[in-house]
Amino acid sequence: MDMKRPYSLVLLLSTAVYGFCLMNPNVSKVDTTKMVRPSTTAAIGKAADLARQLIRIESVTPNDNGCQAVVQQHLDKIGFASETLQYQDVTNLWAIRGDPKASPLVVFAGHTDVVTPGPLESWTHPPFEGVVEDGILYGRGAVDMKGGIASFVVALERFLSKHPDHDGSIGVILTSDEEGEAVFGTKEVVSELTRRGTVVDMCIVGEPSSISTTGDTVKVGRRGSLGGELMIHGIQGHVAYVKQITDCSVLLFAFLPNGSALSCQSSGSQNTFFYHPQIPASF
Ligand SMILES: [Zn+2]
Numbered sequence: 241m242d243m244k245r246p247y248s249l250v251l252l253l254s255t256a257v258y259g260f261c262l263m264n265p266n267v268s269k270v271d272t273t274k275m276v277r278p279s280t281t282a283a284i285g286k287a288a289d290l291a292r293q294l295i296r297i298e299s300v301t302p303n304d305n306g307c308q309a310v311v312q313q314h315l316d317k318i319g320f321a322s323e324t325l326q327y328q329d330v331t332n333l334w335a336i337r338g339d340p341k342a343s344p345l346v347v348f349a350g351h352t353d354v355v356t357p358g359p360l361e362s363w364t365h366p367p368f369e370g371v372v373e374d375g376i377l378y379g380r381g382a383v384d385m386k387g388g389i390a391s392f393v394v395a396l397e398r399f400l401s402k403h404p405d406h407d408g409s410i411g412v413i414l415t416s417d418e419e420g421e422a423v424f425g426t427k428e429v430v431s432e433l434t435r436r437g438t439v440v441d442m443c444i445v446g447e448p449s450s451i452s453t454t455g456d457t458v459k460v461g462r463r464g465s466l467g468g469e470l471m472i473h474g475i476q477g478h479v480a481y482v483k484q485i486t487d488c489s490v491l492l493f494a495f496l497p498n499g500s501a502l503s504c505q506s507s508g509s510q511n512t513f514f515y516h517p518q519i520p521a522s523f
Pocket residue numbers: 351384385418447
């Protein structure tokens with residue numbers, strides 16, 4: 241982190257503090273016992289309330305179903321200019337506070353969609369009620385990632401109340417299609433921002449990254465993937481004359497051991513873009 245950009249650091253830390261997400265995507269544990277300042281406890285309460293409000297909106301991919309409007313109301317109150325970018329059946333929110341050309345532009349990114357809840361009888365509490373029991377928030381998307389969105393919204397509210405005249409600008413990108421095809425979501429928003437000449441200097445993604453304790457792991461990147469099509473040509477012939485034919489499946493198996501060398505780096509490995517000696521890349 242470039243220390244010449246202190247506000248970015250404050251934002252990141254604020255988000256880490258409020259990021260009460262564990263890896264289970266449907267359960268968020270809110271542990272306030274380690275929080276010493278009442279203002280921090282109050283902020284966590286506000287984040288939990290907003291997360292519950294969002295969980296109660298059934299927003300299965302790609303139907304945002306009004307989640308982004310709820311977030312927009314919060315952002316508008318703290319000086320953001322918001323707009324909805326609708327592409328096909330995907331709803332995206334782009335909100336910015338300050339001049340888009342003012343650097344650094346720090347963007348918080350997230351998604352409001354969730355995957356289907358599956359068998360309802362398997363849930364401890366209904367997936368779209370946002371029940372809190374014994375300090376644990378239950379609901380589809382509690383962690384991935386309505387809890388994360390609520391956390392950075394409240395972190396922004398708190399940060400801006402203390403630093404209304406911050407340097408640079410702050411943006412928020414939300415999409416309703418991250419769990420699905422993700423073709424008309426953040427990718428399209430970034431294309432639109434590029435067309436406008438808006439350059440994002442830093443991006444903080446609200447996906448869950450903690451493993452056992454709040455804020456124990458801050459990732460510096462995300463694993464990628466390389467897709468492609470493999471076409472194997474064989475030679476047809478009569479089964480009685482095996483030596484005159486070439487079986488595609490045999491060629492495929494012959495290819496796989498070598499192909500594995502081309503396959504993605506294993507989860508948790510790093511590349512030159514997302515390298516840090518201590519911090520694993522990928523969620
Ligand atoms: Zn997610």
